[in-house]
Amino acid sequence: MDSDTVTGETRRLAAVLAAQREAAASEVVPDLASRRTDLARLKAAIRAHRNDFVAVAREDFGRRPAEDTLILDIGPVVQGINHMHRHLGAWMRPERVPVPHTLWPGRAHIHRQPLGVVGIMAPWNYPFGLSLLPLATALAAGNRAMLKPSELAPASSRLLADLLADTFEATQVAVVEGGVETGTVFAGLPFDHLFFTGSTEVGRKVMRAAAENLVPVTLELGGKSPVLLARDADFAKAARDIAFGKVANAGQTCIAPDYVLVHEDDTKDFIARLKPEMARAAKIAGRRGGPAGIISARHAERLASLQEEARIGGAVVIETGEEGNVTPTIIIGLRPQMRLTREEIFGPLLPVVTYATMEEAIARIGSGPRPLALYLYTANRDLKGRVLRDTLSGNVTLNGVMTHYAVESLPFGGVGASGIGAYHGRAGFEAMSHAKGVFEEPRRSLIPFGRPGGRFVKLFARYMMR
Template sequence: MLAAWTEEPATSGRRSPCAGDLRRCLDDQKAASLREGSPALKERLRDLQALKGAVLAYRDRFVDAVSADFGHRSRQETSYLDILPVVTTIGYLQRNLARWMRPESRRVAFHFRPGRARVAYQPLGVVGIISPWNYPIVLALTPLATALAAGNRVMLKPSEVTPRTSELLAAMLDEVFPAERVAVVTGDASVAATFANLPFDHLIFTGSTSVGRAVMRAASDNLVPVTLELGGKSPAIVERGTSLRRAAHGIAFGKLANAGQTCIAPDYVLVAQEEVEGFTAAFRREVERFYPQIATNPDYATIVNDRHHARLRGLLDDARAKGGLVQEIGSRDDGRPPLHPRTFLPTLVTRPTDAMSLMQEEIFGPILPIVPYATLDEAIAFVNARARPLALYFFGSKGRAQAEVLARTISGNVTVNDTLLHYAQDDLPFGGVGASGMGAYHGHEGFKALSHARGIFVQPRLNASDVVRPPFRALFERVIAHLLR
C-alpha cells in the first residue's frame, strides 16, 4: 500500500511525541476516553476557546510559516482563507453546541406507550485526521474543532509537504492540549500509511482521490468509518446570455485563490460556443483587476514545490501537443523574471479535448480549460459523463436553466453566481459524493458524523407489554389483529 502514499518527499524533521509507537499513543487516548467518559459541555467549550485563542496568538507565525512552505503566499490570503474560517467555525460550534448535545425525544408507537424514546449523541472515542498541504491550517483545525465539539480525542497527521506549518501546528497543539486529548504526528508518507492503518473510531482524510482509495482500504481492515474529502474536476457552467463579466469575476477569484491549489477551485468552465471569445476577454480583464502585473504581484501565491510546478507545465505541454490553444495571462514584456521561480501565470486552454491530461485529472493549479457547448442539455451531459465533482458552479439567472442544472447534476456542494463561498457557510454540510468523497464534517452534520447517535428506550414500571408476550391468549390475538389491520 505504501506506493500510493509516495506523492511527496519526506521533509519534516520534528520527532513527534508519538513517533515510533503510534499504536501506544492511540491506546493512551482510548484508555483516557474510557476512564474519563464523555466530556461535559463546559469542558468542550473550554477546549474550543483554548484552540481559538491559540490560533489567534499564533496567527503571525502561521502566516510566515505558510509563506515559507509555499515559496510565497500573501499574509492576506493566509489570513482570509486559512485562519479566518477556523475562527468562525469555532464560534459557530460554541454557539450551537449546547443545543446539539441535548438528547432528542423520538416518537413511541401507541402500543409501546407510556414508554419513552430518545437519541443521545455521545463521543465516538478517538478520531484520526490526515490533513493536506494546500490549506494546511483550516483543513487540519476545522475537523479537529468539530471532533472536540463532539467530545472526542484526536490524533492529527498534517502534511509533510508544508513542514514549517506542520511543525508549528504541532508546537501550538502540544502547548494547548495534553497528548491524551490531542496528539500531533509528523513524518513522511510511511508514517501516514501507518497512521491510516490504526484502529481509530473514525478517520477523516482530505487529499487526492488516489490516496483516498488507499486510506479507505487501510481503514477497512479495522472497520473504521471514514470521511473522505477528495476533490475532482469541479465544473463551472455559464448560462448563455448571462453577464460574462460577472461570471469571469467569480471564476477568476475561485481559480486563482492560492494559485488554483484549492480542492473546490473551478477546474473547467462550460461556455456557450458563440461566447467563448467574449468570456476569454472578460477573464483576462478580471485577472488584471485582481492581480495587476501578476508576475510580480505579491498577492498572488506560488506553486508549493518543484514537482507540482513541473506537473502543471507537463499538462500544458500535453495540451499543446494535442491541438489545444494555450494562452498565458500576465507575461512580462521586459523579460525580467517573476516574483518567484515557481510563480505560475494564469493560463487559458481553448479547444480542449478528452484526450488531454488536463481534461482527465484534477488540475490543482491556475490552468482553466474553456469547453464550448451548443445547448444547456449538452453542458449538463458533459458534466454527468464524468465523475461526480466536489463542487459545481452555475452562473446565470434564477430560472429554468438554473433549476435544470441543480436538478439534473450531482455534486458535493453548489455555489450560484460565485465560487468557493459555499465552503465558508458554517451551517452547511461540506463533503463530496462518489469519487469526490463521502461524509461531511461541517455544520450540524459534522457534529453528528463524529458522534454516536445512541437510541435509548425507557420502559416505565407500569406498562402493557405482557399482553404481547407468552403465554399467548385471546387478548393477544385481538391486539395483533388491531395492529395488523
C-alpha cells in the first residue's frame, strides 16, 4: 500500500471503531439476557453453516478432513459458548471480598464491566475457532468487537464476514478483511483490548503497535511444545496420541507436539511403535478427504527446507507415508544448531530427542523459551509433581496430547515467548472485563480519614503499623 492507501484504510477502520464506540456508549453494560441472546445467535449461526465451514476449509487448505474442521475448529467454539452461557450469570454477579479489620464494618465488592471495543486478530491454521471463540468471549463480557481474519485463508475469511454480517449489526460485530497492510493498521487502532493469536514474531509487532495507544493485549502465540516420555510411559498410547497431534491439520496447531524426549534405552522401541501409528493416522485422514494440506507453497517450502537441512546434517529421516503435500516424518539425531531444534515446526515433522537422565530432560525443556504446552507420559505420581514443579509452560496434559484445550474451565494461554494472558471460560471473561473495585464505608466506624484530631487517630496509626 502507498501512503494514500494506508491513510484511506486507517480512516475506514477508524470509522468502524468510532461507530462501535458510539453504540457502546448508549449501552454501557448489557444485561445477562442480552448477552445470552448474543451467544445463542452466534451458536445457531455456526450450527446452521457447519457444512459451509467444512467446504471453505477444504478450499483454503487444498484438502482437509471434515472431522478436523468439525472437531478441532468449530466444535470447541460451540462447547465454549455452552460453557459461557451456563456460567455467565455467576461470573457477572458482584463478587464480595474480605476487608481488613481496620475498615470494618465496611463492605467491598468487585464489579466486572465491559471494556468497550475488543479487537481480534485471528490466524489461518484454525480460521474459525481462533476467530469465533475470542469473539464469543468478548460478547459474553458485554463488549463490541472488530475481527481481522487471516488473509492466508481467504475463503474462510469471506465466510466469517458474511456469517457475522447476517447475525449481528456492524456496530456490535464487524469483520475487517485485508492483507498484511490492513493488519498493520488494525493492530494500531485504539481498542480497549487487543486479542492476537499467531506467531511470536508477529506478536512482537502487534504488541509494539498496541503500546502506542496503551492498549492492553492478550497474545496467544506458540513455541516448541515437548512430549516427555518417562521410562514407565505407555508407549503404545503415546505413539497413537502423538501421531494424531502431528497429522491433525498437518501439524499446523499451536499446541501440537513439537518434539519428543525419550530415554536413550527406549528410543528403538518407541520409534517402532510410532512409525506405523504416523502412517496409520495419515491413511485414515486420507480416507476422510485429507490429511489437511499445508496452507501455502511458502509454508510447504519452509518445512521441506527444515527437513533437508536435517538430512544433510546427518540426521536420520523416516518418512511414514505419501499422503499430503508434506509427508508425516520422524527425524532422529538433530544437532543443536539445526533449525528444527531452534524453530517452532508447525507441520508434520517430528524430531525425537534422547536423554540419559530425567534431570537432563527437564533441563533441556527449561533451557529454551517457555513452551505453550507440555506433555508428560508417566504413571509415577512423584515424577508428575516434579515435572510440574520444575518446568514452566503454558498448559500441561498428563498422559495425553492437546486435550487440555477442550477443558473450558481451565485458562488457556502461554508464558514468556509463548504468550501473554489467557482465555477460555472464566479466564477469558475476566480478561475482557474491567474489574472495578468498590468499597462501601459504613456511616459509623473507627476510620479516622477526614477527621483530624479524632480520639482514635493515634491508636489507629499504631495499629496500622503493628
